[in-house]
Amino acid sequence: MRLLQTGETYVCNSDESLLQGMAKIGKKGIPVGCLNGGCGVCKIVIRSGSVTKTGAMSRAHISEQEETQGVVLACRVAPSADVELEVIGHMKKMLMRSQCVEMP
């Protein structure tokens, strides 16, 4: 898996979510929220590759239109091929903040 904004790569099995895999980077700022598709903090967009949906994602956070454009919650998709992704929304804010400034 490749996180396009930072260039970081990580390994993610097809039986774990993209968020679980990303959490293994051990990087500050990866927002692990409810893990059940409800809270919306782990929004990402799939730029290449393919994923399988593992459960429902709240329509309060992912509209039908967004879903067709590859916008998903990282806790609710597992990779079925190599994936390139971008973080958006809250997750982008959290990750980029920890990228630029290591908070004391």
Next chain:
Amino acid sequence: MGVMRIGHISIKVMDLAAAVKHYENVIGMKTTHIDAQGNVYLKCWDEWDKFSLILTPSEQAGMHHVAYKVEHDADLDVLKKRIEQYGIKTSMLDEQALPFVGRMLTFNLPSGHEMRLYAKKEYVGTAVGALNPDPWPDDLRGAGAHWLDHCLLMCEMNPEKGINKVAENTTFMMEVLDFYLSEQVMVGPDQNIQAATWLFRSSTPHDIAFVAGPRQGLHHFAFFLDSWHDVLKAADIMAKNKVRIDVAPTRHGITRGETIYFFDPSGNRNETFAGLGYLAQPDRPVTTWGEEFLGRAIFYHTGELNAAFTEVYT
């Protein structure tokens, strides 16, 4: 007269079967009714009314409404008048608009959350009955929660725009519904912005709480357990069921509650909450927490707020 306690909470779930399994096997509730639309009604063993939780299938998570029970049917007319005089629109839903429930007064809090008041709900009795009862029933599952205890609602706060729905809700609850303030968090340079409040009508430290956030939502709803040991056992049950635990067993400074935060299968946050904390009384002095003590107020042992506490909710 007036409000007695939280009566039920109606929540939205994205996978009904998984939600029913969670609230039955982890919390220990029992399904008491399924209506024609497929909504599922459940109760805890120590509750005597027909239900305290409604699960509604939806494409999103979150709260539909929260309902409080008032003592007398006539209270609904008095409170309707008072709420409308305060400037909030209400409507009265007919008896049976919700199954087994009498007429319901419905309105939105200043924060936008839907609240309902009712006086009657079908009595079914606790699992041990009212005549020479045993202290607990034999067929408890999961955490074996006693009752729905309280809810915490996230309310919009934006000081730059002059928006503080925590303070607005608190004033409304106290002036119109006769709730009492037990604890509050004050923030800002002058420590004069009410950023979180805990309010009661029963004799426990809170029947409802409001915390400031970027948007309105449901932070959590909590189920009562008897003891610290029951909290430990509840955490064991969650591990067995691979429930996503948000905060492992610890104590809140606020309310002194012994707690676990965790998520249901749709991401709605639950809490199991033990200890009565203290006897809440109208004349008890209000406990105030300053911004610099916020971490310890929320999680007493570590004194550290996790980011998810204020950012993750439905």
